[in-house]
Amino acid sequence: MSHSAAHAHEAPTSTGIDHKKLIMWLFLASDCMFFGTLISTHLLYRKLYPTGFTDAEGHQQFVQKLFDIELTSFSTFILLMSSFLMALAVSAMHKGGQLKSFRRNVLGVIVFGLIFLGCQVYEFTHFYHQGLTVQNSVFGSTFYVLTGTHGTHVAIGVLWLVLLYFYSFTGKLGGHVGALDVEVAGLYWHFVDIVWIIIFTAVYLVEYLGPDGIWGNGLPPVPGVTR
Amino acid sequence: MSHAAAHEAPDPALLAEEARRYHHFITLALWLAVVTGIEIVLIYLPLSAGILLTTLSLLSAGKFFAVILWFMHLIYDKRLLFWLFMSGLVLAFATFAAMILLFDSDRVDTKWFG
Numbered sequence: 001m002s003h004s005a006a007h008a009h010e011a012p013t014s015t016g017i018d019h020k021k022l023i024m025w026l027f028l029a030s031d032c033m034f035f036g037t038l039i040s041t042h043l044l045y046r047k048l049y050p051t052g053f054t055d056a057e058g059h060q061q062f063v064q065k066l067f068d069i070e071l072t073s074f075s076t077f078i079l080l081m082s083s084f085l086m087a088l089a090v091s092a093m094h095k096g097g098q099l100k101s102f103r104r105n106v107l108g109v110i111v112f113g114l115i116f117l118g119c120q121v122y123e124f125t126h127f128y129h130q131g132l133t134v135q136n137s138v139f140g141s142t143f144y145v146l147t148g149t150h151g152t153h154v155a156i157g158v159l160w161l162v163l164l165y166f167y168s169f170t171g172k173l174g175g176h177v178g179a180l181d182v183e184v185a186g187l188y189w190h191f192v193d194i195v196w197i198i199i200f201t202a203v204y205l206v207e208y209l210g211p212d213g214i215w216g217n218g219l220p221p222v223p224g225v226t227r
Numbered sequence: 228m229s230h231a232a233a234h235e236a237p238d239p240a241l242l243a244e245e246a247r248r249y250h251h252f253i254t255l256a257l258w259l260a261v262v263t264g265i266e267i268v269l270i271y272l273p274l275s276a277g278i279l280l281t282t283l284s285l286l287s288a289g290k291f292f293a294v295i296l297w298f299m300h301l302i303y304d305k306r307l308l309f310w311l312f313m314s315g316l317v318l319a320f321a322t323f324a325a326m327i328l329l330f331d332s333d334r335v336d337t338k339w340f341g
Contacts, residue, residue, distance in 0.1 A: 017305055025308050029315025036319020040326045048330060073267050077260060080290075084256035087298045091252070095245050183300075190299045194291050201266070201287040208270040209279045 024184045028191045031153075035195050038149060039202055042142040049138045055131025063139060064207045066130055068123070075119040076200045079154075082112035083193040090186040093179040099168055102182065106165050109189065113158040120151045143203065150199060153192045160185050248303075255297050262286050 011018040052062040085108040092101035124144070132140045164185055167173050173181065266286055269279060296302040301309045 015305070015307060017308065022308070022311075025311050029312050032312070032315035033319045033322065036316075036322050040323040043323070044326050044330055047327070069267065069270070073263065076263055080259045080263060081256065083294060083298055084252060084259075087252045088249070090300075091245050091249055095242055187299055190294055193298075194294050197287055197290045197294070200263075201283050205266060205270055205283055206280065209276040 018180055020180055020184050021187070024187050028187065031191065035146075035149070035198075038142075038146045039198060042146050043202060045138045045142050053132055053137030053139050055136075057131070059131075061131060066127060066132065067204055067207055068126070069204065069208065071119060071123060072200065072204050075116050076196060078112050078116050078119070079193050079196050082109045082116070083190050085109045085112065086186045086189045090179075090183050093173075093182040097174040097178060099173070103165060103168055106161055106168075106182075110158055110161050110165065113154055113161070113189075117151060117154055117158070120147065120154075124148075146203065147199065150192070150195055153195070157185075157189050157192050160188065248297075251297055255293055259290055259293065262290055 010016045013019060013022075015022060052066075055061050085105045089102050089105035089109065092098040092105060095101075124147075132143075134140050134144045164173070164182065172178070266283055269282060272279075274282075295312065301312070
């Protein structure tokens with residue numbers, strides 16, 4: 001941004017940053033630590049207990065065979081594109097409150113968010129029928145807690161955007177304050193996206209490294225056989 | 228919000244800046260889609276786990292920082308916001324590193340369990 005343009009919109013606060021925006025960034029920094037511990041816990045327990053999980057019939061199941069990477073890749077793509085639409089919605093508000101453009105883009109974000117949630121519900125249901133529950137394994141506990149917490153964040157984001165969408169029809173969402181409100185909601189949505197970028201790699205993709213995944217299959221090593 | 232404020236004329240410099248960002252957003256969205264595609268292709272290639280893990284980690288870190296810098300406007304905003312977020316990120320990564328090192332099962336002295 002040019003210096004004059006940046007200076008013209010500097011907030012009249014001691015930091016020069018709007019308080020709403022500053023508080024949102026503080027919240028995101030704390031949420032970063034929250035997800036950091038959840039992801040760490042999942043990876044740590046995957047390392048300590050590499051043997052996937054045992055289903056209701058007592059059969060050993062392996063995580064690599066459980067995951068559907070095509071579906072998860074589709075969800076990831078959807079979430080990335082929703083972030084792009086959110087950036088366009090924020091941009092529309094910064095251009096002097098172009099409400100039509102804002103509504104069109106934010107509606108796209110809401111639809112993409114709902115598709116992502118639908119994919120997650122389908123995935124959870126499928127995993128449950130395959131025998132993976134929160135109680136029956138360490139993997140189940142950490143996986144459901146981590147991805148479920150992220151899904152809850154997405155659901156809150158969708159709800160927030162739906163409220164903003166309807167609020168835009170009241171005529172009160174305009175000017176600098178309206179643009180700031182949309183920008184803060186956008187920051188939250190982008191954060192949900194970046195958390196998924198990490199989860200996609202750290203939870204899903206790493207399971208596909210090597211014939212038994214990066215964690216191995218938990219079986220004792222066979223002499224002369226390199227896995 | 229007053230009715231007049233809702234329809235205030237935007238600064239022409241800001242409009243020009245937003246038009247420039249618009250192109251950045253489109254380019255970035257395309258790159259993010261391409262990088263995600265590369266990640267998926269990579270896991271099917273017969274490469275060693277170490278190389279794959281390093282590549283996937285770097286690609287995902289690249290996507291992460293691209294989103295926070297451009298989509299979340301950190302590259303355009305005040306530096307304070309960047310360091311504020313980085314403080315949370317560094318603490319999260321430090322927690323991860325500490326836990327992995329602390330519970331590294333390969334380094335547990337098993338002679339005490341026999």
